Amino acid sequence: MRTAQGMTGWGAAAVAVVLIATASPAAALTNDETPASVDVSAPSPELSASPVQTAPAEQEPAPVQSTAPEATPADEAEAPLIEERAQRERVAIAAAAVGDLVVTSFDDRYADGVYDPSKTARDGMTDQRNSRLYEARTSTGERAFATVDANGDCRFEDLPVGETTIFFLHPNSADDSLFFDATGATTAADIEKLPNGSAQGTPAGLATVTVDEDGEKLVVGLTALRSAASVTYPDGSPVTGLDIEFGSVGGWYDGVAYADSGDYSGTYEALRSGGGYYRHLPGQLGMRLSPPAGFEVATVTAADGVDIPVTARDGGYWIDAAAASSYFSNPTFTVKLKALPTGDLTVTRFDDRYADGLFDTSKTARDGRTDEKRTDLQVRLLASDGSWHNGAVTTAGDFAFDDVPQGPAKVYLQTPNDPAMEVFFDATGATTAEDIERLPASRAGGWAGGEAAVTIDADGEDLLIGMTALRSSVKFEDEDGAIVPGVTAVELGSGGQWFPATEWTPGTHEAFDASGSVRHLPAEIGVRFAVPEGYAVDEVVSDDPALDVTASDGGYWIDTTDSFSYISYDNFVVTLEEVPTSTVDVTYFADVALDGVYESGTDETIPGAEIYLQDAAGEWWATTSLDGDYTFSGVAPGAATIYAEIPETTDAPEMPELPELELPEASLAIWDATDLVSYTDTVRAETETISFEGGTFIDPATGATSPLSVDDQLVGVIPATLAEGDQARRIGAASIFQLAAFVGPVAEEPVMGAEIEFLANTESADGVELLEGSGAFAAQEDDELAVFGAAEYGIRPTAPEGYEIVAVTAVSALTGTVLEVTESSAETRARLALFAAGTEYRVAPQQVGGPFGAVVWAVQVAPTAPVGTTPPAADPGFGLPLADGQPAAGPTVRQLPATGSEEAPWAWMLTAGLLLAAGLATRVTARRRHS
Numbered sequence: 001m002r003t004a005q006g007m008t009g010w011g012a013a014a015v016a017v018v019l020i021a022t023a024s025p026a027a028a029l030t031n032d033e034t035p036a037s038v039d040v041s042a043p044s045p046e047l048s049a050s051p052v053q054t055a056p057a058e059q060e061p062a063p064v065q066s067t068a069p070e071a072t073p074a075d076e077a078e079a080p081l082i083e084e085r086a087q088r089e090r091v092a093i094a095a096a097a098v099g100d101l102v103v104t105s106f107d108d109r110y111a112d113g114v115y116d117p118s119k120t121a122r123d124g125m126t127d128q129r130n131s132r133l134y135e136a137r138t139s140t141g142e143r144a145f146a147t148v149d150a151n152g153d154c155r156f157e158d159l160p161v162g163e164t165t166i167f168f169l170h171p172n173s174a175d176d177s178l179f180f181d182a183t184g185a186t187t188a189a190d191i192e193k194l195p196n197g198s199a200q201g202t203p204a205g206l207a208t209v210t211v212d213e214d215g216e217k218l219v220v221g222l223t224a225l226r227s228a229a230s231v232t233y234p235d236g237s238p239v240t241g242l243d244i245e246f247g248s249v250g251g252w253y254d255g256v257a258y259a260d261s262g263d264y265s266g267t268y269e270a271l272r273s274g275g276g277y278y279r280h281l282p283g284q285l286g287m288r289l290s291p292p293a294g295f296e297v298a299t300v301t302a303a304d305g306v307d308i309p310v311t312a313r314d315g316g317y318w319i320d321a322a323a324a325s326s327y328f329s330n331p332t333f334t335v336k337l338k339a340l341p342t343g344d345l346t347v348t349r350f351d352d353r354y355a356d357g358l359f360d361t362s363k364t365a366r367d368g369r370t371d372e373k374r375t376d377l378q379v380r381l382l383a384s385d386g387s388w389h390n391g392a393v394t395t396a397g398d399f400a401f402d403d404v405p406q407g408p409a410k411v412y413l414q415t416p417n418d419p420a421m422e423v424f425f426d427a428t429g430a431t432t433a434e435d436i437e438r439l440p441a442s443r444a445g446g447w448a449g450g451e452a453a454v455t456i457d458a459d460g461e462d463l464l465i466g467m468t469a470l471r472s473s474v475k476f477e478d479e480d481g482a483i484v485p486g487v488t489a490v491e492l493g494s495g496g497q498w499f500p501a502t503e504w505t506p507g508t509h510e511a512f513d514a515s516g517s518v519r520h521l522p523a524e525i526g527v528r529f530a531v532p533e534g535y536a537v538d539e540v541v542s543d544d545p546a547l548d549v550t551a552s553d554g555g556y557w558i559d560t561t562d563s564f565s566y567i568s569y570d571n572f573v574v575t576l577e578e579v580p581t582s583t584v585d586v587t588y589f590a591d592v593a594l595d596g597v598y599e600s601g602t603d604e605t606i607p608g609a610e611i612y613l614q615d616a617a618g619e620w621w622a623t624t625s626l627d628g629d630y631t632f633s634g635v636a637p638g639a640a641t642i643y644a645e646i647p648e649t650t651d652a653p654e655m656p657e658l659p660e661l662e663l664p665e666a667s668l669a670i671w672d673a674t675d676l677v678s679y680t681d682t683v684r685a686e687t688e689t690i691s692f693e694g695g696t697f698i699d700p701a702t703g704a705t706s707p708l709s710v711d712d713q714l715v716g717v718i719p720a721t722l723a724e725g726d727q728a729r730r731i732g733a734a735s736i737f738q739l740a741a742f743v744g745p746v747a748e749e750p751v752m753g754a755e756i757e758f759l760a761n762t763e764s765a766d767g768v769e770l771l772e773g774s775g776a777f778a779a780q781e782d783d784e785l786a787v788f789g790a791a792e793y794g795i796r797p798t799a800p801e802g803y804e805i806v807a808v809t810a811v812s813a814l815t816g817t818v819l820e821v822t823e824s825s826a827e828t829r830a831r832l833a834l835f836a837a838g839t840e841y842r843v844a845p846q847q848v849g850g851p852f853g854a855v856v857w858a859v860q861v862a863p864t865a866p867v868g869t870t871p872p873a874a875d876p877g878f879g880l881p882l883a884d885g886q887p888a889a890g891p892t893v894r895q896l897p898a899t900g901s902e903e904a905p906w907a908w909m910l911t912a913g914l915l916l917a918a919g920l921a922t923r924v925t926a927r928r929r930h931s
Contacts, residue, residue: 100215101156103146103166105133108221111282111321113180113188113249115219122306123326129153132179132222134167134199139211159211166207167199168220175276176224177328179205183219188283188321193250194220224328225280225321228269229255229287231335238266239292239337246270246278247286247316253278255287267332280321287333288316293387294405298338304331340385340405344460347379347391347399349413349424352466355522355560355568357425357433359464366546367565373397374467377414380445384408384456388445404456411452412445413465419443420516421469424450425495428464433523438495439465441515469567470494470520470560473510474501474527476574479538483507484576489530493555495521498528520560527572528555533634538577544570580724582637586611586630588644589673590852591732594845596671596679596790598730605629606733612643612690612715615722620695622708632698637722643690643715644670644731662784669789670716673732679790679845680761682732685716736788736850737813740767740795740857742775751775751861753800759840760791767795793855794842803861808841813854819847 106115109125117126129152136144139162146154156164170177179194197206209218227246231239244255246269256271258264270278291297300317302308308323308331317333324331350359353369361370379391379399384407391399415422419441426437442451454461472492476484483506490501490509499511499518509529511518531537540549540556547558547570556572563570588611589603605628613621616638623630649667671682689712697708718731738758742751756767758779765786767777779786799805810819825839841857848855 097161097213098158099161099211099213101136101159101164101209101211102215102217103133103154103156104217104219105130105154105168106219106221107327108223108282109327111223111225111324111327113182113191113221113282114185115182115221119322121322121326122324125326130222132168132171134169134202134204136167137165139163161212162210164209164211166209166218166220167197168205168207168222169199170203170205171222174203175272176279178223178279178281179207180221180223180281181207181219182221183217185219188249188281191221191249191281191283193281221282223279223282225282225285225324226269226277226330227280227285227287227333228267228330229289229333229335230267231289231337232266233295234298234336234338240265242268242289242292244268244287244289246280247288248280249283250281252286252288282321282327284318285321285331286316286318289335291337291385293383293385294340295337296340296385298336301334302331303334304329340407341458342403343406343456343458345381345401345404345409345454345456345463346460347401347411347463347465348397349374349377349379349399349465349467351566352468352522353566355468355470355563355566357427357436357466357522358430359427359466365565366563369565375399377416378447379414380412382410382412382444406456406458408453408455410444411454411463411465412442413450413452414445414447415449415467418515419448419450421519422467423469423519423521424452425466425468425521426452426463427466428462430464433495433521436466436495436521438497438521468519468522470522470525470563471517471569472520472525472527472571473508473569474529474572474574475508476576477507479575479577484532484535487529487532491528492518492520493526493528494524522560522566524557525560525570526555526557527574529574532576534578534581535576536579538575540572540574542570543573544568580637581634582615582722582724583631583633583726584613584635584722584729585726586632586642586729586731588625588628588630588731589733591673591734591790592851594679594734594736594790594848594850596673596682596732597676598673598732609645610713611645612710612713613640614643615640620692620708621698622695622710623698623700625700631700633703635722637724640720640722642718642720642729642731644718646670646687646714646716648714664784664787666714666716666787668716668733668735669787670718670731670733671789672718672720673730674728680792682761682790684760684763684789685718687714687716689714732790734789734851736793736845736848736852737785737854738779738788738793738795738857739854740777740797740859742797743858743860744862751800751803754859754861755798756859757796758786759794759796759842760788763791764796790845792842792844793848794840795857795859796838796840797859798838799861802864804864805839805859806862807860809858809860810841810843811856811858812848813856814849814852817847819843819855
């Protein structure tokens, strides 16, 4: 493992210096600079050649000043003992754990960063092992020297484990060569530059490796690559003062001109920070530059005795170092520039004094002024090549930019005051104000102003840019002129944009941006806002009586062509009138007493449902509740409709004795219980399925509102007229079924041909035979079983031909008890102007024991008796054990099935009632046979 993995240049060198200096004071390391006064060895002929010999000599760095405290006599006496103890510890560590290190040191003659003698450079040379390795400094601070094995590798055996520094000597000087770590490298992208230091005062490259007991391998290469560039104008003259960089593995390095005149003018190369030409790592060598204004790169070639292919990518130009003549070559890029194509631009800027977004001097504003061109304020151009140009004022009052580089450019327009006080817009080609476009403010170009983008081509371009300073605000007040603060969602708009407005003083709002007040585009300025709860808009006017305000697209608008001038401050004044509202508390309850009215402490509220309300203004509202009380606030008074959620029926428990029946869609019957006095006044509400969008949900805990949409919700419909202020509404709910069986006195065969109607107050429902010929009937409406609310329940039976009714009994399916039945004849009802034919039998609902239950009727018939005789009596059979599956006692759960209740109570009641009705005749006759 090597120190400073992933670091190159000064970063890696600095880390290595600290580590090595700490390990051994005897190995004095420098930075990446090598003292020029140190003569390492005789120059190597192969590395001494250089295409351009202009590198300045390096300066020896100043001695490093020690920051350690001055030693005392006691410290000096103790020092030998400390050193001896440290040496013993190092020897003990070395004896305890050692490892081997094998180092391959090579000249990277085929400059690809990888040791591979199979590849041949252009000079005919291949990668070659060298003897650059000088020594090692072990983890215990000792010097170690290698032996060269048969492969030419340097071997260090039995090194103490830990961090070891290897020193490699430069063939000439540290300026002329560069060492790199190629251990494990498969391409040049894997190599890493090694820092420079010194070995016993001799310049050296440094590699740091951690030796362990398993051994370690190190591969270090040497290179001396340089790179230069020669840049010329189209006429062949040199380009001086150029920004240019040279790149290789590890980064980009600034290029410096050889000279500003003479043979080397226009030639550049990267220099090391301490002097001398930069030596590049092998692999890819790159060059990138910024052409002077008005020019771009025409061609880039490279050569090193022969041409080297050049690749353009990532904003630079690249060659493969392996294509150079040798590993100490200096390939040179040759760059030829060409002039950018040019075009013309004409900019017309005007003050839009008529405030319609168009340049038209034929129209006059209220202040008597007309649109006019402005030439007293500057216009500047930033061309595609980065060059700046000043517009020349023409006799027509325009700004002309001739022969500027083609391509995307920026136009900057000076304002008379500050961008916070004016706004520019592009009116080029506009025929109406809808065609203009707001321009951003800018402080480029040397002064504050506006900015416009334009693309210049050979045909030239024209820009028409207007300026305006329109401003607007909105004030909210009531009918008495008092301020209405806190209006929300206020926006001011123009030119197709809306800007959030801030209430900067109570009741007054204005739009602001980073520069200050928003300045609006001409033609129309609008305002829109959320009307506060409890208010309605009475009128919207302008504080300038000459301006009319129109309403459209959810906002209110003024026409700026009617403004006094193009710098007017036109303000809206919104008068809000208080509107009456209603607050409605709805109690949704299960009518335990089945008396039709709400009795606190007896009846049980139904929590968890949703209640909906459509108010007199047509707005939809919704809320829920945790306790059965549902509150709506801020709704419009007048004719409204309240909708109570009704759970849809679930399947009844499966019973083999039951026939297949169409269950009711709604599991509850509900009614408006607000003004009821008695169950006889209840009227079942209609049911329907509602859907709406754009409603408002009221959070029951906080009163906060949020948007709401509802799809296909089954509800009961309660019409209501809401008064102003607070009021209470009551909605009752129950689920009562009615069934009946016709019972013959003796015969085991069922009674055939009977008919029956089921009654609930003044309502009636057809009786449908459960099984053909069974004599057992259920109340049905719209092909579904009928479910009833609180009411006086009853039947109107018709005996089969040849039979007469001799007795009628009713039983509660909830409790199994016999109910008190009252009878009224058709004659009696006729005297009371109630003309329904047939005798009726009724029971009061309090006897049922529900709000969820069933009333089962037993109608005993007998053959019509001769006149003067009495039909035989029959035992109706009540008191027998209830059928299997019927609860032994009435359920106490009052929750709706949809709100997390237990088994739906109505389902049990239906089951029990059906069993009683379907089997009543059989049970009666069976009892008679065994009596």
